[in-house]
Amino acid sequence: MAHGLGGSSDLPVPYAYAMVGAAWALTFTFALVAFAWRRPRFDPDAPGHPLPSALTTVIDARATRWTVAGVALAFAVWVVLAGIWGSQTQANGLLGAFYVLLWVGLVAASLAFGPVWRVISPVRTVYLLLRRATPRRLSRPRLSYPESWGYRPAAVGLFTFVWLELASPNSASLPCVKSWLLVYVVVLLGGAWWCGQRWLARVDPFGVYSMAVSRLSPFRRSPTTGKIVIGNPFDHLPSLPVRPGVVAMLAVLLGSTAFDSYSSSPTWRNFADRLSRLAHGVPATLSSSILRTIGLLVFISVVALTFSLAARATGGVDRGPRRALPGQMAHSLIPIVVGYIFAHYLSYLVERGQQAVIALADPFGRGWNLLGLAHMQVAYVLSTHPPVLAGIKVACVVTGHITAVIAAHDKALRLLPAGYQLTGQLTMMLVMVGYTFTGLYLLFGG
Amino acid sequence: MTLRNTVFAALVTALMCGLVACGGKSPSQPPAAGLDVNVTIANGQVTPTNATLQAKVKQQITFHVTSDAPDELHVHSVPDHKFQVAAAPNQAFQFSVDVPGNVEVELHHLDRTVATIQVQP
Numbered sequence: 001m002a003h004g005l006g007g008s009s010d011l012p013v014p015y016a017y018a019m020v021g022a023a024w025a026l027t028f029t030f031a032l033v034a035f036a037w038r039r040p041r042f043d044p045d046a047p048g049h050p051l052p053s054a055l056t057t058v059i060d061a062r063a064t065r066w067t068v069a070g071v072a073l074a075f076a077v078w079v080v081l082a083g084i085w086g087s088q089t090q091a092n093g094l095l096g097a098f099y100v101l102l103w104v105g106l107v108a109a110s111l112a113f114g115p116v117w118r119v120i121s122p123v124r125t126v127y128l129l130l131r132r133a134t135p136r137r138l139s140r141p142r143l144s145y146p147e148s149w150g151y152r153p154a155a156v157g158l159f160t161f162v163w164l165e166l167a168s169p170n171s172a173s174l175p176c177v178k179s180w181l182l183v184y185v186v187v188l189l190g191g192a193w194w195c196g197q198r199w200l201a202r203v204d205p206f207g208v209y210s211m212a213v214s215r216l217s218p219f220r221r222s223p224t225t226g227k228i229v230i231g232n233p234f235d236h237l238p239s240l241p242v243r244p245g246v247v248a249m250l251a252v253l254l255g256s257t258a259f260d261s262y263s264s265s266p267t268w269r270n271f272a273d274r275l276s277r278l279a280h281g282v283p284a285t286l287s288s289s290i291l292r293t294i295g296l297l298v299f300i301s302v303v304a305l306t307f308s309l310a311a312r313a314t315g316g317v318d319r320g321p322r323r324a325l326p327g328q329m330a331h332s333l334i335p336i337v338v339g340y341i342f343a344h345y346l347s348y349l350v351e352r353g354q355q356a357v358i359a360l361a362d363p364f365g366r367g368w369n370l371l372g373l374a375h376m377q378v379a380y381v382l383s384t385h386p387p388v389l390a391g392i393k394v395a396c397v398v399t400g401h402i403t404a405v406i407a408a409h410d411k412a413l414r415l416l417p418a419g420y421q422l423t424g425q426l427t428m429m430l431v432m433v434g435y436t437f438t439g440l441y442l443l444f445g446g
Numbered sequence: 447m448t449l450r451n452t453v454f455a456a457l458v459t460a461l462m463c464g465l466v467a468c469g470g471k472s473p474s475q476p477p478a479a480g481l482d483v484n485v486t487i488a489n490g491q492v493t494p495t496n497a498t499l500q501a502k503v504k505q506q507i508t509f510h511v512t513s514d515a516p517d518e519l520h521v522h523s524v525p526d527h528k529f530q531v532a533a534a535p536n537q538a539f540q541f542s543v544d545v546p547g548n549v550e551v552e553l554h555h556l557d558r559t560v561a562t563i564q565v566q567p
Contacts, residue, residue, distance in 0.1 A: 006522050007526065008523050008524055008548055008565070009547060010548065011547055011565075011566070012548070264548075266498060266562070273558065378524075380545045383545050383547050384545060384567060385567075386546055386566070
């Protein structure tokens with residue numbers, strides 16, 4: 001039902017696992033506040049360990065870039081063609097590619113390799129090709145991107161994606177997914193035509209999503225030499241650009257994942273059924289969609305509000321700097337988001353991902369068998385071992401939490417005035433413990 | 447402080463291993479005969495809704511449906527099942543599930559979840 005993919009979902013995490021995870025998270029947090037370092041350790045300008053410069057040369061080579069971009073574009077076209085001419089059912093490969101390979105696969109790829117969407121984004125490739133094909137006089141960007149918008153358009157874009165997945169009347173509807181993609185392409189190409197590449201860097205929801213997650217990756221570009229280096233992700237995290245809408249963007253990611261868990265719990269379902277019975281005359285699909293939209297908005301707002309308030313709750317700073325605090329702390333939300341997305345969607349990525357690839361090997365239902373994939377069977381490696389899966393899920397949430405509190409602690413030491421460094425981060429720690437407890441509770445089954 | 451950390455880490459690890467072991471060693475029940483669920487659809491109302499049930503992989507699960515309107519019963523499992531519900535009493539729909547997971551059984555036209563079956567290995 002959810003995600004438009006059918007099939008079963010993960011079994012709830014056993015109570016003991018959730019409790020152990022919660023105990024870990026709580027003890028670690030307070031041990032950190034009480035005993036940890038008192039001088040900031042992590043520096044976004046840290047040089048990192050340089051990798052052989054041949055690697056940077058190969059990765060930056062035009063041939064590499066265009067090959068990777070071309071392959072990604074071809075794959076995207078393939079998926080869209082499957083969506084248009086393939087069987088118009090839930091088995092269509094477009095749904096799996098859109099909801100699983102793109103939404104979750106992008107997190108895994110960005111975490112492992114850095115901001116890959118910049119390279120593989122099909123819209124960017126099309127834009128660059130169009131720009132080459134037209135005379136310079138016509139294709140020159142006419143406006144500059146309004147920097148006061150920041151990442152807000154991307155946050156809105158991400159919200160429309162999660163709305164389609166979790167709150168629209170039918171997330172499995174191919175016409176809806178195709179319309180979403182059409183609007184996405186038109187908005188990005190149109191905006192980029194007027195404002196240039198910066199539009200793509202700020203407005204493309206997947207680009208911003210990938211950029212944010214990539215701050216947790218060990219690989220990065222050296223801020224001084226531009227070469228690819230390997231370094232401590234804790235040094236990389238604070239390099240998240242602070243722009244308007246950055247907290248909202250992360251809140252959409254965390255709030256929607258939490259709502260996805262919550263909306264499949266019997267508590268929510270009974271509540272939704274009762275309300276829809278009260279709303280006579282309104283079709284059940286419409287009323288439940290409206291209710292889920294409200295639920296989704298509430299979850300996202302709660303995350304955004306609690307995080308912003310917690311970041312601001314400190315003594316010893318003036319109004320101006322205080323207002324800047326949520327943005328400056330936003331990077332510490334990334335590990336929680338990534339941990340929770342993996343906890344929630346790992347089995348989707350591994351198992352539904354296989355299903356999507358198999359479906360795409362025979363996109364039009366004509367018995368094609370590309371690369372011999374079409375006759376493969378999905379290996380349910382995670383679902384068939386629930387204790388292992390539950391252990392991985394709890395480990396993801398707890399690791400994300402621990403990483404987040406370390407990052408928040410260190411940044412607080414840098415931002416807060418002496419004398420308020422301990423008290424000033426207490427609220428943030430409590431809020432993060434709150435997120436993690438809620439996350440574990442939802443994994444346990446709500 | 448290092449010693450304290452080490453002792454603490456060791457304690458928590460021991461606790462965690464203990465709990466995982468406890469969780470893994472839950473007494474394996476003999477294969478249950480089968481799960482039977484009675485569903486009634488009358489005047490657009492379904493009983494039960496949003497029930498939580500327990501089952502095992504490959505166990506026979508039977509839904510006995512009494513309905514006053516045609517509908518479709520969707521079982522979101524691996525493999526998935528779809529049954530046509532007619533406006534008739536005592537229709538039996540039998541299936542089993544191959545892959546462990548949370549399996550939702552929903553009525554497609556009424557858009558109601560009848561039950562979520564936690565299928566354990």
